[in-house]
Amino acid sequence: MNDLPFYLAAFAVVLGVLIVVHELGHYLAARWCGVKVLRFSVGFGRILCKKELGEDRTEWALSVFPLGGYVKMLDEREGDVAASEAHRAFNRQGVGKRSIIVAAGPLANFALAILLYWAIFMHGSEELLPLLGTPPDGSPAAMATIKNGEQVRHVDGEPVATWNDLRWLLLQKAVDRESVELEVVNERREIASHRLYLAAAGEQGWEGDALERLGIRFYRPDMPPVIGKVVAGGPGAKAGLQSGDRVLAIDGQPVARWMEFVAKVRDSAGRSLRLDLERVSGNVSVDVIPEAASERGRNVGKIGVAVAENPDSRREVRSFVSYGFFEAGRRALVETWDKSAFSLVMMGKMLTGEVSWKNLSGPVTIADYAGQSARLGLDYYLKFMALVSISLGVLNLLPIPVLDGGHLLYHMIEVVRRRPLSERAMEIGQQIGMSILISLMAFAFFNDLTRLFNG
Structure with missing residues (x-):
């Protein structure tokens, strides 16, 4: 619970930045296309505070429900418009300009991801080298x-x-x-x-x-099974384990490497193990019961000991990686494109049943990852923000009414038919789209709760 304020703050920053960037894309495109913007809101529902700015007296507002935002433009379908300003109404613009305004939000999210990756690749970071460990048998x-x-x-x-x-x-x-x-x-x-x-x-x-x-x-280096540090008060200390003890066998089974010892302990939470040890004063046997600890959704055994340092087994496992201006930009573009395409492929596989819908995440999981990445450092946090920005851009381009992609679909149909869809048809589409969106949000939130309570 002590981490909750930190995690919420990390989530709020990510959410706030992505919403503002997305809506700013719509806003700037609307201004560029000559459309009057009435309100720029972060959040939905009742307005908490607002301020009018600019020649058009645009309302800049903060609303009560923070999971999103909107840009309200002058539109004859939503209210009376003075004849002198009719040319600035959204509905009076050609299909090309309307499409630019609609697409600008998701494109702004992709642009943010590119800029973040660009900065990260130029600044550089400590990265793990692609070193492979001993694979499990049969894998x-x-x-x-x-x-x-x-x-x-x-x-x-x-x-x-x-x-x-x-x-x-x-x-x-x-x-x-x-x-x-x-x-x-x-x-x-x-x-x-x-x-x-x-x-x-x-x-x-x-x-x-x-x-x-x-x-x-x-x-993991092939370290000999020699105990270094013993945590005071842990199961190992209570069983009498000492620094310098070499584990010869567990329950009569010989142990040759430290990782064999770790694997056996991790698989034996709550179950007594007989350890045969080589000690300076003579060989001894002790019984130890690994205590259960939750790790990545499952219980593993731990006894509170660490491996003894072995200078001969040391190896460099990290490297500082950075790129020049142009190479960093190229990699940022490739990274954004690849992750966008991968997101679409995985969504398609969800629809065909090849990928479980349990992979769908909601605000609780995103908040958790935001906090975890912030704990790891700024570069991890910015990478997480870039990834969520890409996901938001891809999601908004899906051809679902109420999303930007749904409006673009309407515009494509208008181009083919050479006239807009009827208001009744769009109203039905909006209702269908809202039902789909609510269902997805409910499913994602259910998955969040399942992960939270079941690990």
């Missing part, structure tokens, strides 16, 4: 003979510089490809290739961690 990565410590250089010929690059490429390619070729280099600088089959990524409708289902894990 696609294990069957591809991936080994601990290998660094990915290319995925199907596309260069990979960071762990995020690797993750994003694999997610993209898992949507429509059966397999990819990973070109890797090991610690001895030997180059090898692995054929990784991707079908497992979407086995659960893309819910959860797709890379984990592929067996793609980040590198």
Whole structure:
């Protein structure tokens, strides 16, 4: 609960910036097209405060429901318009100008994402290298003979510089490809290739961690199972574990590496384990019960110990990555395009049933991610804002009445028919669109609550 104000503040900043940018797109396009703007509102419903500015005395307002906003323009369909200002009414504009005004909101969200990515790529950040860890037995990565410590250089010929690059490429390619070729280099600088089959990524409708289902894990050094720090008051300390103890076996099963020890402990929450230890004073056996801890929606066992430092096992796992002005701009454009296209593909797969609707997120989940990204640092927070801005742009371009994409659909029909749809037809469309939107919001909020209470 102590994090709640911070998370809400992080969410409010993201939401406020994206709403203002979106509506500012509509506002600036309307002004450019000669349409009079009556009100610019952040939020819906009853107006909390407002101020009139400019020659047109446009109302700049803050309204009670903050999940959105609107730009109200002069329109003969919504009230009386003086003859002297009729030429400035939205409905009097040609279909081209009306389409520009409508499309400007989502385009402003895409422009914001490009600018954010551009700044991030130019400034640079510490990134994890694309180092692979030991895959679980039976996973696609294990069957591809991936080994601990290998660094990915290319995925199907596309260069990979960071762990995020690797993750994003694999997610993209898992949507429509059966397999990819990973070109890797090991610690001895030997180059090898692995054929990784991707079908497992979407086995659960893309819910959860797709890379984990592929067996793609980040590198962990092959450390010997020697205990370093023991947390005071933890299960390990209570059982008598000491710094310097080497774990020989768990329940009679030999242990050769630290990660084997960790895996066994994590899978044994609440269950007693017999540890055979090598100690300076002589070999001993102790019983320890790992305490349960929630991690990514499931309970795992922990005993409050850390691995002993081993200088021979140290390896650089991070790199500072930055780009020049033009390369950063190119990457920002590609990043925005790729994530927009991926969003559309995943929405399509939701409609066909290939992707679970449980992946739909609402304000609670977005607020949670906003807080988490803000905790990690400014670059993570800005990347999150860019991603949500892209999602907002894509969502608003969907051909659903009440959304910008629905209005663009009306305009396309008008071009084909050479006359606008009747007001009755548009009214029916608005009702249908509102029903769809409310249903989606209700489903997203239900998913939020399910994640909140069920992990």
